[in-house]
Amino acid sequence: MTALAALIRRDIKIALRVGGGALIGVLFFLTVTVLMPFAIGPDLALLARLGPAILWLGALLASLLTLDRLFTADHDDGSLDLIVMGRTPLELACAAKALAHWLAAGLPLIIATPVLGLLLNLDAAATSAVALTLLVGTPALTFTGMIGAALAVILHRGGLLLAVLVLPLSIPVLIFGVAASQAAITGPLSFGTPFSILCALSLVSLVIGPFAAAASLRHGLD
Amino acid sequence: MTLIDLANPTKFLSLTARVLPWLAGATAILLLIGFYQAAMAPDDYQQGATAKIMFVHVPNAWLAMFVWGVMSIAALGTLVWRHPLADVAAKAAAPIGAAFTFLALVTGSLWGRPMWGTYWEWDARMTSVLILFLMYLGLMALWRAVDDPSRAARAAAVLTLVGAINLPIIKFSVDWWNTLHQPAAVLRLGGTSLDKAFLIPLLVMAVGFSLLFVTLHLAAMRNEILRRRVRSLQMMQASQQAA
Numbered sequence: 001m002t003a004l005a006a007l008i009r010r011d012i013k014i015a016l017r018v019g020g021g022a023l024i025g026v027l028f029f030l031t032v033t034v035l036m037p038f039a040i041g042p043d044l045a046l047l048a049r050l051g052p053a054i055l056w057l058g059a060l061l062a063s064l065l066t067l068d069r070l071f072t073a074d075h076d077d078g079s080l081d082l083i084v085m086g087r088t089p090l091e092l093a094c095a096a097k098a099l100a101h102w103l104a105a106g107l108p109l110i111i112a113t114p115v116l117g118l119l120l121n122l123d124a125a126a127t128s129a130v131a132l133t134l135l136v137g138t139p140a141l142t143f144t145g146m147i148g149a150a151l152a153v154i155l156h157r158g159g160l161l162l163a164v165l166v167l168p169l170s171i172p173v174l175i176f177g178v179a180a181s182q183a184a185i186t187g188p189l190s191f192g193t194p195f196s197i198l199c200a201l202s203l204v205s206l207v208i209g210p211f212a213a214a215a216s217l218r219h220g221l222d
Numbered sequence: 223m224t225l226i227d228l229a230n231p232t233k234f235l236s237l238t239a240r241v242l243p244w245l246a247g248a249t250a251i252l253l254l255i256g257f258y259q260a261a262m263a264p265d266d267y268q269q270g271a272t273a274k275i276m277f278v279h280v281p282n283a284w285l286a287m288f289v290w291g292v293m294s295i296a297a298l299g300t301l302v303w304r305h306p307l308a309d310v311a312a313k314a315a316a317p318i319g320a321a322f323t324f325l326a327l328v329t330g331s332l333w334g335r336p337m338w339g340t341y342w343e344w345d346a347r348m349t350s351v352l353i354l355f356l357m358y359l360g361l362m363a364l365w366r367a368v369d370d371p372s373r374a375a376r377a378a379a380v381l382t383l384v385g386a387i388n389l390p391i392i393k394f395s396v397d398w399w400n401t402l403h404q405p406a407a408v409l410r411l412g413g414t415s416l417d418k419a420f421l422i423p424l425l426v427m428a429v430g431f432s433l434l435f436v437t438l439h440l441a442a443m444r445n446e447i448l449r450r451r452v453r454s455l456q457m458m459q460a461s462q463q464a465a
Contacts, residue, residue: 147384151377155367168356212384219376
């Protein structure tokens with residue numbers, strides 16, 4: 001348990017201190033969101049209607065951007081080999097790393113959401129609905145993305161391939177995340193159904209992600 | 223003859239060399255009969271002659287999922303049983319599966335244009351099949367991105383098993399969500415809802431296309447084995463020249 005806690009603390013420290021890794025994601029999120037009105041036009045009613053989708057897409061791309069840091073830095077300096085050979089089960093270590101990554105890179109996105117919601121003319125209820133769905137949905141993005149990150153370690157130069165592999169897996173999360181936020185804002189569907197499916201997706205990825213990532217790390221590093 | 227006996231590539235090559243001509247012949251005959259029966263099948267009372275695209279669309283869509291199933295079993299073979307030919311099977315199946323998925327999407331959208339008035343609709347089954355197609359392409363990219371075939375095999379096997387989650391979603395998407403695509407008609411509880419005049423040609427076509435897959439798959443596996451032999455011979459030659 002202490003080993004896992006140490007791993008989480010270390011990963012968060014590295015993410016916050018070295019190269020501003022966590023904040024780069026937020027900056028990217030901000031930039032993508034700001035780009036949208038330039039592409040769509042500054043029609044406030046339209047922006048409010050598209051707002052949840054824009055925020056979800058921005059969060060998805062931002063979390064994808066920071067994903068390849070999850071294992072590659074550790075692989076480069078050799079600490080990944082120590083984690084793989086260590087006594088802590090690799091599945092748990094992977095889960096701890098993903099949790100640390102989500103705390104350092106995913107949570108700031110959710111904290112930034114209310115500010116970005118203002119830019120997109122979303123009212124308080126809509127913004128909180130989007131923030132709530134992001135809070136539930138981004139762990140799924142991190143934990144399924146971890147599978148791609150583990151595969152990218154084997155590839156060395158897998159930056160773009162990582163996106164190609166991970167994005168199809170994240171489509172269900174995107175569908176139900178946006179559906180839940182839209183349901184909360186405009187109806188007519190109830191908020192509960194897509195929201196519970198979103199929770200289910202997160203829980204499933206919480207189980208599958210660490211096992212698949214650990215399997216590909218174990219088989220890939222030799 | 224068990225699966226273990228086939229672990230020897232030379233045995234596999236000699237066996238498939240004997241089997242392949244028969245398989246190819248049977249495929250050709252079945253597909254010819256299937257196309258003839260499909261052409262002779264009566265027009266649908268609502269859709270007219272356009273319904274006949276079903277005889278190509280449905281087998282392709284079945285195979286799109288079936289091939290991923292085959293690749294998932296091969297992935298288990300790579301990761302669990304370490305069968306030497308499992309990764310060859312998985313690698314050879316991916317482009318064929320992608321082709322079937324692409325054909326299912328294209329025939330479906332050609333059928334959708336006169337019937338639904340649109341080439342594409344973001345309906346649950348179409349979206350999930352499109353995701354399947356993207357995952358086939360990603361898998362093929364992964365195979366190409368790693369130089370060492372055995373490492374590529376294990377990475378691809380993990381991704382294949384993760385992607386297999388999509389299969390039940392595709393199969394049951396038309397039952398779970400009330401969408402434009404019609405629900406399952408052939409394989410369903412309470413027996414088929416398809417008339418015999420359509421069912422028999424459809425089944426002939428399905429068997430024919432499945433045999434087509436087996437034929438292409440075995441041929442592609444042979445090519446892959448030969449390609450690896452050429453590669454290792456080239457490596458040997460290069461190392462001898464260097465020495």
